[in-house]
Amino acid sequence: MNSSLSSSVAERADGSTVRIGALVPLTRPGWAEAGRHLLAGLETAVREVNDTGGIAGRPLELVVRDTAADPQRAAAAVDELARLGVAALAGEYHSVVARAAAARADALGLPFLCSSAVLDALTEQPTEWVARLCPAQSHGWQIYADFLLGAGHRRIAVAAQASVYWAAGTRILRDCLAPRGGTVVELDMGRLAPAAVCDELVHHRTTALLLLAGHPEPAVSIVQSVRRDERLAEILIGAPAGQPEFAEWAALLGDDGSAIPFLRYLPERLGPLGARVGTALRERLGAAPSFVAFEGYDTVAVLADVLRSHGADRARIAESWPRVDVEGTRGRIRFSRAPGIGVWQWTWASVQVVDRDPAEPDRLRILHVG
Template sequence: MNTPPSPSGAEHTDGSSVRLGALVPLTRPGWVEAGRHLLAGLDLAVREVNDAGGIDGRPLELVVRDTAADPERAAAAVDELAHLGVAAVVGEYHSVVARAAAARADALGVPFLCSSAVLDALTEEPTEWVARLAPAQSHGWRIYADFLLRAGRRRIAVATQPSVYWASGTRVLRDHLAPRGGTVLELDATLTPEALCDALVDHGATALLLLVGHPEPAVPIVRAVRGDRRLAEILVGAPAGQPEFAEWAAALGGDGAGIPFLRYLPERLGPLGERVGKELRERLGEAPSFVAFEGWDTVAVLAAVLRSHGTDRAAVAESWPRVAVEGTRGPIQFSRTPGISVWQWTWTPIHVADRDPAEPDRFRILHAG
């Protein structure tokens, strides 16, 4: 497994640094753009911690491993990072990958603060070793379902691929919509885009949700639907957040606007969020996504924990219920939440947003959770 140079700038081989292992998708088939934003947030926060004196005078070092969206690779990385003596593991964007990492961290007794993955069942059994910043899928996707109902969209079609994550999302939508008069039709994303459009027309769907990978098959599906006059009134949505990233806009242009997605940001950032956002924009050369803010908040939490409770792994894990940190998106605390097996921030701010069709580089807030 290749190790990129530590982006924190803290190269210490004498054991004097406090190490954090970071799991990030940096190569395909991982969502590389999401990984780049996550790493930018992690790295910026590490640099700021070190500029402020580190952890009791010891520099914080980020030891990065590329998961490439591969659960087995992520589990192996946790093994390696544990052997390297990291105080904790952080990061990961893909839910199925984070689940594998969480299971391995739990088995090894290594604290894992998950930055960005949302699958409810991050571990099979309740664990003291894992905490999470991102909202659980059941929470966020119910908010998205409420948005659909409010928009008058009750005949929902989902273009979906085989995945625990997409299946879980479909179940959340169906369970929330059915008692409120909504229906969910599953369409296999292996259908040709033209056949998918025919199915949408045949079933009278009022919304199509893209529960698929990006750029394939999401981009050709969007192009086909946008180009089909029979579907001029259908709402195309992407609850998993694909339109958040510049890569989406670059691939689809105007066709990628007006597609609502879940965004884990407040309607307005406070002073801390504004400052960090400005720094992230300079690093990334583009507007930071909510994933970049998740990265910064992750390190802010761990730095506070390490300063207050030390670098012993058990002490870090025992500290989750006592965390009280000001993050870029609000005060962060962890609690036990029914149905969630890990320590959970309940909840990060959430809104449904889209890219403005009149100005695709600008985001509009459509619904707040």
């Protein structure tokens, strides 16, 4: 994807802009709808920065690259963006892709503010170059485990594909549930067809099935198979990774896609900034903005503040992470070192467990707040 300049500020005569590289999944097999929301948030914030004078009078330019959920493509994009002279990197939704981008950014000495990838081990070793806005997977998924236990579920099955991300999620759930009498049965979606999942659920007498699998497939087919099996009329289907957040889910599944709890990183009520940005994002997207869109906006809000205060020098940007103090759409953003997390981390964005209301699928119900 070609770079784009989001600006209503006249570019200086010498052509000088401050560039931020944006990594976004915009094509399959990436989760393109999530990427579209992330990009909408990034671009909305860039436009606002430029409408208010840019960075010390210089326009802020977003140089966008489509990662398509491909770690190697993301690493190559980081190399290219570094050569193009970006001051910092922003974005990415998929955890395994963000991990590849973070490793390359760390090696190159290029600051990277990750918007949406939750994998705890975003880097193999602690780094000063990478910071993250979204909660770590262990934090959010522990809240999801608390929700399951509070709803009376002790026998949990996970329909899991092979992935570092899904394997980490399974481990987190098992570690959270086992001390409190819960069990986790792993169903290998590399071996089982969606229809065969139903027989396994009956055999193991599980009361909840969690979709630790890609969107749209096999997640959509699994939901359809379970919903149509009369033996499983009472089972809870859950999606901690957030597959039901986006409109495509409801479009593909209709009523079958409701009452499937998922994690969302928004407060119960948005403050004035969040409400204003939410309106702008809705106009841009033509639909209700997801939490991912707010993550995109907050990413640029943080980077713009850092650039205004410390300039575009990469080392100075990385050194500034512990001094960040920015009002974001979902609260005050400050970074610290969280135990077991090797990057500078906002601890924590608000976490909710929500689902789509069966009576009104466009409405999200808050079921649990962490």
